[in-house]
Amino acid sequence: MNNIILIGFASCGKSAAAAALSSATGCGCVDLDRVIESIYEKKHGSAASCREIFRSEGAQGFSALETEALISLQELRRSILSTGGRAPMQEQNRPLLKSMGHIVYLKCSVEVILKRMAGKGVPASMGSSPQEINEEWKRRDPVYSALADTVIINDTQSPNETALSILNELIPNSSTTNKKG
Numbered sequence: 001m002n003n004i005i006l007i008g009f010a011s012c013g014k015s016a017a018a019a020a021l022s023s024a025t026g027c028g029c030v031d032l033d034r035v036i037e038s039i040y041e042k043k044h045g046s047a048a049s050c051r052e053i054f055r056s057e058g059a060q061g062f063s064a065l066e067t068e069a070l071i072s073l074q075e076l077r078r079s080i081l082s083t084g085g086r087a088p089m090q091e092q093n094r095p096l097l098k099s100m101g102h103i104v105y106l107k108c109s110v111e112v113i114l115k116r117m118a119g120k121g122v123p124a125s126m127g128s129s130p131q132e133i134n135e136e137w138k139r140r141d142p143v144y145s146a147l148a149d150t151v152i153i154n155d156t157q158s159p160n161e162t163a164l165s166i167l168n169e170l171i172p173n174s175s176t177t178n179k180k181g
Contacts, residue, residue, distance in 0.1 A: 003027075003079050003101025004166065007144050009137055010085045011116035012108040013154050013162055018082035020163035028079040032087060035069040036062075050084065063090050070096040088147050089140060097147065104166050105148035110137045112155045 004021060006014040015031055022029035033050045041047045054062045066087055073081065074096070081100065087093050097103060108116075114130055145151065150169045154162050 003076055003081060005081045005083065005097055005101050005103045006106055007083050007088050007103060007147065008085065008106035009108060009113055009140060011113050011120065012106045013159060014082040014106055016159035017106060017162040018080045020159040021080045021166060024163050024167065030073065030076065030079050030081045032069055032081060032083045035073065036065050039065055039069055066090065067093055076100060088143055094147055102170065103147055103149045105144045105151045106154040106162065107151055108154050110134050113137065
């Protein structure tokens, strides 16, 4: 099995789906945010979350770390990669992502994203109002859609159901094939 790369807006379920896919397939699971944090820690000698890194390094500095992390993963094999929502938005990252495997866009409506963010918070790279998040979603959705090999509507599915939907898309002759959205 090739790598499966999960992209999508914040709170669309990438990390949870990656863990479920990893469990279902026996493939490794890599979270790009953890790779970014590891690179930052090696460079600065102290640990920081992606939210803290974004605040201290700014958008440009964070994007540079994100690209460095993707480059460091170019030899990744038989893995599920959960990306941050910003990764596909950097043009230089798109060919890196494409070269790594099958790209799956986990697509959620803005309403669902806002409900999920209410529980876990809004990423530092976005405005905090629903209008700002909606505008950011409108900017990102066409980029994600154009980059994706497969689109899975992920408004109501559990992580395990999302993993099954992805596998059904990648294995078309499966008896439980689910149509992509």
